[in-house]
Amino acid sequence: MTGKYVIRVATGDSLLAGSTNLVQLWLVGEHGEADLGKLLRPLREKKTEVEIDIPFHLGRLLLVKLRKHKSLLNFDWFCKWITVQGPGNQGEVLFPCYSWIQDDRILSRSVSDDPQNLFKKYREQELEDRRKAYRWGSWKDGLILPLTTCPQLTSSVQVCDSWKDDDLFGYQFLNGANPMLLRRSTSLPARPPGMEELRTQLNKELQAGFLFEADYTLLDGVKPNIIIFKQQYVAAPLVMLKLQPDGRLLPMVIQLQPPRHGCPPPLLFLPSEPPMAWLLAKTWVRSSDFQLHQLQSHLLRGHLMAEVISVATMRSLPSLHPIYKLLIPHFRYTMEINILARNNLVSEYGIFDLVVSTGSGGHVDILQRATACLTYRSFCPPDDLADRGLLDVKSSLYGQDALRLWEIISRYVHGMVGLFYKSDKAVKQDSELQAWCREITETGLQGAQDRGFPLSLESLDQLCHIVTMCIFTCTGQHASAHLGQLDWYSWIPNGPCTMRKPPPISNAVTEKDIVDSLPDLHQARMQKTFIKFLGRRQPVMVALGQHKEKYFSGPGPQAVLQQFQEELAVMDREIKVRNAGLDLPYEYLQPSMVENSVTI
Ligand SMILES: [Fe+2]
Numbered sequence: 001m002t003g004k005y006v007i008r009v010a011t012g013d014s015l016l017a018g019s020t021n022l023v024q025l026w027l028v029g030e031h032g033e034a035d036l037g038k039l040l041r042p043l044r045e046k047k048t049e050v051e052i053d054i055p056f057h058l059g060r061l062l063l064v065k066l067r068k069h070k071s072l073l074n075f076d077w078f079c080k081w082i083t084v085q086g087p088g089n090q091g092e093v094l095f096p097c098y099s100w101i102q103d104d105r106i107l108s109r110s111v112s113d114d115p116q117n118l119f120k121k122y123r124e125q126e127l128e129d130r131r132k133a134y135r136w137g138s139w140k141d142g143l144i145l146p147l148t149t150c151p152q153l154t155s156s157v158q159v160c161d162s163w164k165d166d167d168l169f170g171y172q173f174l175n176g177a178n179p180m181l182l183r184r185s186t187s188l189p190a191r192p193p194g195m196e197e198l199r200t201q202l203n204k205e206l207q208a209g210f211l212f213e214a215d216y217t218l219l220d221g222v223k224p225n226i227i228i229f230k231q232q233y234v235a236a237p238l239v240m241l242k243l244q245p246d247g248r249l250l251p252m253v254i255q256l257q258p259p260r261h262g263c264p265p266p267l268l269f270l271p272s273e274p275p276m277a278w279l280l281a282k283t284w285v286r287s288s289d290f291q292l293h294q295l296q297s298h299l300l301r302g303h304l305m306a307e308v309i310s311v312a313t314m315r316s317l318p319s320l321h322p323i324y325k326l327l328i329p330h331f332r333y334t335m336e337i338n339i340l341a342r343n344n345l346v347s348e349y350g351i352f353d354l355v356v357s358t359g360s361g362g363h364v365d366i367l368q369r370a371t372a373c374l375t376y377r378s379f380c381p382p383d384d385l386a387d388r389g390l391l392d393v394k395s396s397l398y399g400q401d402a403l404r405l406w407e408i409i410s411r412y413v414h415g416m417v418g419l420f421y422k423s424d425k426a427v428k429q430d431s432e433l434q435a436w437c438r439e440i441t442e443t444g445l446q447g448a449q450d451r452g453f454p455l456s457l458e459s460l461d462q463l464c465h466i467v468t469m470c471i472f473t474c475t476g477q478h479a480s481a482h483l484g485q486l487d488w489y490s491w492i493p494n495g496p497c498t499m500r501k502p503p504p505i506s507n508a509v510t511e512k513d514i515v516d517s518l519p520d521l522h523q524a525r526m527q528k529t530f531i532k533f534l535g536r537r538q539p540v541m542v543a544l545g546q547h548k549e550k551y552f553s554g555p556g557p558q559a560v561l562q563q564f565q566e567e568l569a570v571m572d573r574e575i576k577v578r579n580a581g582l583d584l585p586y587e588y589l590q591p592s593m594v595e596n597s598v599t600i
Helices: 120-133 166-175 196-208 275-316 322-331 334-344 351-355 362-371 381-387 397-420 424-428 431-444 460-482 485-489 511-517 521-535 555-580
Strands: 003-011 023-029 032-040 047-054 061-068 077-085 092-101 106-110 211-215 238-243 249-255
Touching: 003 023, 032 047, 061 077, 061 092, 092 106, 106 120, 166 238, 166 249, 166 275, 166 397, 196 211, 196 249, 249 275, 275 322, 275 334, 275 362, 275 431, 275 460, 275 511, 322 397, 322 460, 351 521, 381 397, 397 460, 397 555, 424 460, 431 460, 485 521
Parallel strands: none
Antiparallel strands: 003 047, 003 077, 023 032, 023 061, 061 106, 077 092, 211 238, 238 249
16 A cells, blocks of 8 residues: 655753754565655754555564654764555554664664564664773773773864865854854965965965965964873964855865975965875864964963953943943853852963973964964954954854854944943943043053044943943953853864874875874873863853842843843744754854853
């Protein structure tokens, strides 16, 4: 009998049980097999139901086969069970699963115990896969055997499967842990020189507006760390990338060091290199990104900037001042965590000195250099994204979300400020407010008026703009640099904290060269430990705009806060819907994930 089959799939309840990857399904009956194609996207806590017409007679159902297809990233799926309701008076058939579906392998579940041995090849395949996942190891001589440590069973997000792919390498500049470095090229770079054919390709992308760059020149000349008498290494790469019509960003060329006067030009690495050479070049970029991400984007632009704003506020605005009341919920625990960071992370003998290639002084040098690049515009996403040519890049989910969050915060600030200031004159005449502005620009930021920070506030708009910047910095700015740490750095080769060999000077690279360059076991363990500590979700967190303290009295401010919360809730829901359709969800600026202040 041909006809309609209804297939129901149940996903596990745990946090990571769902998958955004597509799943292909086959039904096998006693008269044949039907490939139903990639028709499932098994999201968490959802029962997925599909109906499908099969134009031939399968007969009694015996087996279902499942294959989760790999996309940009792999998310394993915990399938509880599958039921199939056949046409006519065939009853519903249950296929219990209760297993993780991983990788691109086919998993099959049969309706019975298979006494006739009909499914021998599926049983053998399953055991073969199982033996790869569960391997005997050894711990101490003379003991019974334990499980060996297998990356498949230990990695949190599946970066370990895909870290070598150019797709994922490019993706991270848009939506990874550090989305702050990428910019659209406005001219051909001075580096890389040479290679006429390559220059022609770069020029073609430039003319079309598709050429992008990530430049780590800030790291040039930084003194590398020496860890337990062993020299570590730092590079200052330049990556040129092209934006594809489908939104993917793909690397075109990597140069690991800037050209030096009187030296032969540094080698250029291309995707067409031998695979190990290209992989090592990309790994160097990832290690350089780790340094600039942690020091410039996360510590300086998130933590230390939030501290300047909070200290200046505490020193300049009394508790009764409306701007104090507006800002104070966004300073919770910021000074505390920053003191901890200065005492344990970037201090003498702190984590940076112990395991990071820029530790023991290089990191302070980088922070000083990065301080000179702190412009007012770079803290305001509408200006920053425009300056970096990212406003119309649809695959920049960071860009879209940052812009939207900024606008919501800006409306909230306008609403609040409008309750207390009725004219530009009122702003100009508020001497406490003017002192606050000077305290940030002149004192906290040590003379940042040359980089666009205001010395005085002349209008309501100017006031709203700086207050929006303050709230965005303490919330979205920090969240976008903080929340990706666990996802992107738990797999060490995707963000090595140090490199133990100098950058390659030829493309004769072996796997051993890569292993010898990556952090050693001790350094890798330390990286995993501190990333886990820093990157873990906070058990008690206050999300953006959800503070319970009532600093204002009267119904006006409460109504503005409520409107703010409603707009955030809408954004949150819409991001969830968008993310459900993506291979790789972008959650770092989802309002319910963004903390109300810098707390870790
Ligand atoms: Fe942080």
